[in-house]
Amino acid sequence: MxxxxxxxxxxxxxxxxxxxxxxxxxxxxxxxxxxxxxxxxxxxxxxxxxxxxxxxxxxxxxxxxxxxxxxxxxxxxxxxxxxxxxxxxxxxxxxxxxxxxxxxxxxxxxxxxxxxxxxxxxxxxxxxxxxxxxxxxxxxxxxSSEPPRRADPELDALSERERAVLALLAEGLSNADIATRLYLSEGTVKGHVSRLMTRLRCANRTQLALRADRPR
Known part of the structure; x- marks a missing residue:
C-alpha cells in the first residue's frame, strides 16, 4: 500500500x-x-x-x-x-x-x-x-475450460459467511461494496478477507479471487 x-x-x-x-x-x-x-x-x-x-x-x-x-x-x-x-x-x-x-x-x-x-x-x-x-x-x-479438479477441502470448510465474502470478492467488489451487499461493517469484511488469505494461503485479493473461480 x-x-x-x-x-x-x-x-x-x-x-x-x-x-x-x-x-x-x-x-x-x-x-x-x-x-x-x-x-x-x-x-x-x-x-x-x-x-x-x-x-x-x-x-x-x-x-x-x-x-x-x-x-x-x-x-x-x-x-x-x-x-x-x-x-x-x-x-x-x-x-x-x-x-x-x-x-x-x-x-x-x-x-x-x-x-x-x-x-x-x-x-x-x-x-x-x-x-x-x-x-x-x-x-x-x-x-472454466480446465478439467474439473478434486474437491477442495479448504474451500469446503469455509463458513457460509466466508463463502459469501469470497464470492463477492471474486466478482471484483471492494470491501465497502461487499459490506453493503452483506449488511456488514467494512471492518468486519476486512477481517474476513484477512482470515481467508491466511486459511487459503493467498498472498493478496487477486489470488483469493482466482481461488474462488477454480473449476470444481
Whole structure:
C-alpha cells in the first residue's frame, strides 16, 4: 500500500523501450502518477526498485535477465515490497498464473484502454486487486475450460459467511461494496478477507479471487 505523498511513484519494466515511453506518457498525463524509472530487463527492473522504492511496479512477463516472473518473485521478497502488476499480451495464460503465484497483485493486458490504466494503477497503490475487466474475463474463460479438479477441502470448510465474502470478492467488489451487499461493517469484511488469505494461503485479493473461480 502506498504511503508516498504526492504522485504515486511507479517503475515500468519492459524490454521494449517504446512500450515504456508509451506507459510513461499515459501514466504521467494526469499528474497523479510519476514514472520514476523505466527498466528494459528483469535485472535492471530489480535494481530500479531497490533504488527508487516505488509504490507500484508494472512488470512485463516476457523479458531476459531474468524473466518477469522471476523478477516478480525477487521483488516480492524484498522488505516492504511494492505492489507488482503483471503486464501481458495474454498469449499464454499460464505465465499470468505463474506471476500471481510469484507475488503479483494483479495483471493488465497491454491493450488496456488508457482511460482505464490510470485508475487501475492508482487502485493498485492502495493495495486493491488490479484486474482489467477484459483480462479477468479472459482468464475466467481459460479457467472454466480446465478439467474439473478434486474437491477442495479448504474451500469446503469455509463458513457460509466466508463463502459469501469470497464470492463477492471474486466478482471484483471492494470491501465497502461487499459490506453493503452483506449488511456488514467494512471492518468486519476486512477481517474476513484477512482470515481467508491466511486459511487459503493467498498472498493478496487477486489470488483469493482466482481461488474462488477454480473449476470444481
Amino acid at each position: 502506498s504511503t508516498h505523498p504526492g504522485p504515486v511513484p511507479v517503475v515500468v519494466v519492459d524490454d521494449e523501450p517504446m512500450v515504456c515511453e508509451f506507459l510513461r506518457t499515459i501514466l504521467s498525463a494526469t499528474g497523479e502518477i510519476t514514472v520514476v524509472a523505466a527498466a528494459h530487463g528483469g535485472t535492471a527492473g530489480i535494481a530500479a526498485v531497490r533504488r527508487h522504492r516505488p509504490a507500484v511496479v508494472l512488470m512485463d512477463l516476457r523479458m531476459p535477465e531474468p524473466d518477469g516472473i522471476s523478477a516478480t518473485r525477487e521483488i516480492s521478497a524484498l522488505p516492504d515490497p511494492p505492489v507488482v502488476v503483471a503486464m501481458t499480451t495474454f498469449d499464454t495464460d499460464e505465465h499470468v498464473l505463474a506471476a500471481l503465484d510469484a507475488g503479483a497483485h494483479g495483471f493488465l493486458l497491454k491493450t488496456t484502454p488508457p482511460d482505464q490504466l490510470v485508475p487501475l494503477v492508482l487502485a493498485a497503490a492502495t493495495g486493491a486487486s488490479v484486474l482489467s475487466p477484459e483480462a479477468l474475463d479472459r482468464l475466467r474463460r481459460h479457467r
